[in-house]
Amino acid sequence: MKTRFEKNLRITGDLMLYCHHRGGKDISSNIVELKDKIKYTVTAFPVDMDEEKLEELTVRLNAPRQLEIEHDYWELMGESKDFSELMLIGTLCDEANIEYKDSVLTITLLRYD
Amino acid sequence: MPNTARLRTLLPLPYAIMLCVNLAFIGIAFFVDTPLAIYEGFLRIISSRSILVTDYLEVGGVGATLVNVAIVGLSSLMMLISSRIKPSGAIIMALWLTAGFAFFGKNVFNMIPLTIGVWLYSKYKKEPFANYTLASLLVATLSPVVSEMSFLGTFSMPVEVGLGVLIGFAVGFIFPPISSHMVRAHGGYDLYSMGFAGGLIATIIATTAHSMGYEIEPAEYWSSGNNMVLSIMLYSFSFVLILCGLFTGDEDKTFQNAKKNMSDYLKFHRHSGRLITDFYFLYKNSIYINMGLLCAFATTIVLLLGAELSGIVIAAIFTMVGFAGFGKHILNVLPVMLGAVISGVLNQQYELISPSIIAAILFSTALAPMAGQFGWFWGVVSGFLHVSVAMFVGELNGGLNLYNNGFAAGLVAMFLLPVITVSERMRREHED
Numbered sequence: 001m002k003t004r005f006e007k008n009l010r011i012t013g014d015l016m017l018y019c020h021h022r023g024g025k026d027i028s029s030n031i032v033e034l035k036d037k038i039k040y041t042v043t044a045f046p047v048d049m050d051e052e053k054l055e056e057l058t059v060r061l062n063a064p065r066q067l068e069i070e071h072d073y074w075e076l077m078g079e080s081k082d083f084s085e086l087m088l089i090g091t092l093c094d095e096a097n098i099e100y101k102d103s104v105l106t107i108t109l110l111r112y113d
Numbered sequence: 114m115p116n117t118a119r120l121r122t123l124l125p126l127p128y129a130i131m132l133c134v135n136l137a138f139i140g141i142a143f144f145v146d147t148p149l150a151i152y153e154g155f156l157r158i159i160s161s162r163s164i165l166v167t168d169y170l171e172v173g174g175v176g177a178t179l180v181n182v183a184i185v186g187l188s189s190l191m192m193l194i195s196s197r198i199k200p201s202g203a204i205i206m207a208l209w210l211t212a213g214f215a216f217f218g219k220n221v222f223n224m225i226p227l228t229i230g231v232w233l234y235s236k237y238k239k240e241p242f243a244n245y246t247l248a249s250l251l252v253a254t255l256s257p258v259v260s261e262m263s264f265l266g267t268f269s270m271p272v273e274v275g276l277g278v279l280i281g282f283a284v285g286f287i288f289p290p291i292s293s294h295m296v297r298a299h300g301g302y303d304l305y306s307m308g309f310a311g312g313l314i315a316t317i318i319a320t321t322a323h324s325m326g327y328e329i330e331p332a333e334y335w336s337s338g339n340n341m342v343l344s345i346m347l348y349s350f351s352f353v354l355i356l357c358g359l360f361t362g363d364e365d366k367t368f369q370n371a372k373k374n375m376s377d378y379l380k381f382h383r384h385s386g387r388l389i390t391d392f393y394f395l396y397k398n399s400i401y402i403n404m405g406l407l408c409a410f411a412t413t414i415v416l417l418l419g420a421e422l423s424g425i426v427i428a429a430i431f432t433m434v435g436f437a438g439f440g441k442h443i444l445n446v447l448p449v450m451l452g453a454v455i456s457g458v459l460n461q462q463y464e465l466i467s468p469s470i471i472a473a474i475l476f477s478t479a480l481a482p483m484a485g486q487f488g489w490f491w492g493v494v495s496g497f498l499h500v501s502v503a504m505f506v507g508e509l510n511g512g513l514n515l516y517n518n519g520f521a522a523g524l525v526a527m528f529l530l531p532v533i534t535v536s537e538r539m540r541r542e543h544e545d
Contacts, residue, residue, distance in 0.1 A: 063394050068246035069203045071293055073389050076301045088389050 010077035011092065012040055014085045015107055019044030022053070024105070037094075037112045046103035058098050061109065063090030126361060126398065127200040127438075131190055131208050134350065138183040145342060146176025155180055159222040162332060163260035165512030166468070168217045168424035170336035175343075178216055178424065185215035185224065189250055192228075196243045202391035202439035205400070207250040213431025214253065217424035218515040223256040223263075226278045230285015237286075247307075248289045254311035254516040255284050258318060261329060261513065284314060299526035301388035302486070304440050305432075305479040308519015312510055315520075319511030329511035335468050336423045343422040344412060347430060351409035354434075358401030374399040385485030386440035393438045404437040407446070411475055414450070420466040429475035429518075436478070445485035445492070446478040452496025453477035463504065473503040476518030480525060487533055498525045 012029040019027050024044030032039045049057075070092055077085050090096065095110040124132065142151055154177025158169050169178040189211045198204060211219070231249040235242045242249070263277030292310035303309055319329060358378070362370035377399035384390050392400045411430045415422060433441060453474040457465045464470065477499040484492025503521035507514075514520055 059395070063391065064199070064201075066201055066203070067241070067244045068198055069201070069389065071244055071289060072203075072247050072306070073293075073296060073301075075293055075297050076388055087391060087394070091389070091391075 007074055007077075007092065008038060008040070010074075011089050011109065011111075012042055014077050014089060015040070015042040015109075016044070018057075018086065019047055019105060022105070023048040037110050040093075040107075040109040040111070042105075042107045044105050047100070047105040048103075049100050049105060054098065054100055057086065057107075058096070060086040061090045061093070061096035061098065061107070063087050065094050066091040123194070125200050126357070127205045127208075127393070128190060128194065130354075130357060130401075131186060131212075134212070135183040135186040135190070137346075138179040138186070141342075141346060142176040142179035142183070145179075146174055150174060151176040151180055154178070159220045160264060161260065162257070162264055163218045163220065163223055164257040164329065164332050165507050165515065165517060166217060166334060166425055167257075167332045168334045168336045168468075169220075170216065170339060170424045170427075171334040175339055181220050182212050182215040184221050185219060186212040188221065192249070193246065196246060198243060198246050200393065202393040202400070203247055203389065205393055206435040206439040207247055209431050209435030211250055211253065213428035213435070214256075214515050216427045216431075219253045219256045220260075223259040223277075223281070224253040226259050226281025227252045227255060227285040227288070230282040230287075231289055232285075233282060234286045234289050245289055248292055249285075251292075251307040251516075252285050252288045252311075254308055254514055254519070255288070255314060256515060257513045258284055258315065284318075288314065295523070296388065299523045300530060302482045302526040302530065303479055303519060303523040304386070304388065304436055304481065305476070305516050305519025305522055306388065308479075308514065308516025309523030311514040311516055312506065312520025312523070315510035315514035319509070319513055322511070329513070331508075331512055335421075335425075337421045340416070340422050343427060344416060347408060347412040347422070347427075350434075351405040351412070354401045354405030354408065356405075358399055358403070358405060361398045361401070370398075374402060378402045381442040382444045384440075384442070385482050386442065386445045387482040387486055388440065390440045390482075391438075392440070400438040403442055404434045406443060407437045407441060408434045410443065415471055415475075418466055418471065420471040421468060423468045425468055425472045426475065429472045433475060433478055436481075441478055441481045445481040448484040448489045448492025449477050449480050449496035449499070450474055452493035452498075453500045454496075455493070456497040456500035460500065460504070469504060470500065473500045473518060473521075476503065477522070479519055479522035483526065483529065487537075491529065491533055495525055495529060498529070 008031050016027050016029055024047045027044040030041040073088060076088055093109040093111045097108040099106045154173030158173040158177055158181050161167050161172050189208055228249045231245050231252050232242050235245045259277045259281040262280050263274045265273050292307050295310040296306050358374055359371045360367050362374055377396040381392060381403055411433050415426055457470040457474055477496045480495040480499055483495040499522055502524055503518050506521050507517045
């Protein structure tokens with residue numbers, strides 16, 4: 001249970017750090033524990049994203065869920081240097097949706113139990 | 114579903130390649146040795162103590178070693194397929210690493226108790242064993258613990274083997290939580306993270322044994338004289354891997370696949386390689402170009418230096434091939450290897466072409482992310498320190514940790530990361 005909550009915090013923490021790195025000044029995060037899944041939402045403004053960065057973020061966060069490596073590497077989250085954790089976050093989640101409009105970046109992730 | 118599509122689902126290309134590699138090992142084994150020699154050599158391999166350094170090419174001969182590699186590789190492959198694990202950069206890495214270390218230290222007898230230990234841990238945690246697949250493949254870093262206990266030569270054989278198996282269960286059980294926790298210590302800059310965890314466990318075991326009056330005798334079995342057969346084998350693998358990298362993919366035309374995969378391959382070099390950088394997810398089949406090139410590069414370096422392709426060197430080359438899908442590329446391994454070669458030249462204890470130094474030079478690429486992230490200078494420093502550390506930490510854990518270079522690389526990363534952080538901060542302040 002403790003691990004589960006720690007994972008939640010690190011997933012949103014790394015996403016918030018990414019938003020901060022891209023210029024976000026107003027950043028908020030939300031973790032909702034639903035019946036069979038957890039929903040994470042991070043919203044940031046103003047975020048500096050070009051097409052290439054957006055594509056990179058989308059690809060990495062949409063990495064397929066890899067249960068077989070989760071146990072071994074999840075503790076790497078929160079060690080951000082080059083945001084290679086984004087792919088790690090992708091492997092921990094099942095669905096990712098990224099929206100970017102008028103300098104507002106909204107990242108929504110779903111992680112099934 | 115058409116037959117080819119069904120086959121592709123059941124046996125995706127990375128698994129098919131590994132299957133072919135292992136079948137090739139069996140073919141080469143029976144080409145170079147007689148069945149009787151292979152049988153006798155295989156018995157010598159599984160009954161060896163297997164601690165560092167026990168080169169199976171020396172203990173059992175080329176044929177028996179290749180059969181051992183094939184058995185270990187095929188059993189790992191079967192486990193993945195039966196667990197319906199899809200290939201990823203990490204899984205491909207683990208398969209090549211497993212095969213490589215079956216050239217020295219890892220065999221079908223000493224790896225199974227450890228895997229069962231990991232399985233028991235998954236049951237204890239009430240989680241599917243598939244969640245611990247990577248740990249179950251890489252826990253074999255501690256295979257020598259099982260063999261050392263099983264062939265002590267103090268008690269009767271069944272008692273010793275029983276003891277070895279039980280200790281294997283225990284070590285396998287504690288491995289997953291320790292390995293998971295240890296990644297934080299090096300922040301993902303030691304690619305051989307499991308070796309770092311294995312080094313810690315082996316050190317605890319070896320020092321406890323030492324304090325209780327049991328000395329683990331070092332082993333010194335090095336093979337030589339197999340360069341012709343093994344270099345042909347390695348260059349053949351390189352060639353086939355590059356062909357796979359160029360000419361497989363989703364495009365209808367072969368030429369289009371080659372163009373796309375080559376273009377994707379060039380993108381590898383943008384990445385630092387820090388854990389986890391899954392090239393297979395990002396660039397699919399172009400990883401085979403990277404694998405083939407790194408295999409050829411490492412083999413050429415060894416031959417140019419005039420060294421022997423011993424079991425440990427082959428393991429180091431296979432490890433580089435495996436990590437070509439999970440963080441390594443030519444630009445982040447070059448600075449580290451350069452530093453390692455300089456360290457090898459200056460080393461007063463060992464010759465540059467001694468198998469230990471050559472292996473340490475190749476294994477130093479565990480620190481490739483240091484070069485990828487912090488640049489050439491720190492890459493060279495990392496490689497330099499790695500060789501010095503790797504040559505001596507093996508004594509600390511009594512040769513019980515096969516991925517000893519992963520342990521050394523972890524220590525180097527732990528030491529260098531704060532140094533780099535401080536020096537970069539000082540540089541920025543100086544510039545301001």
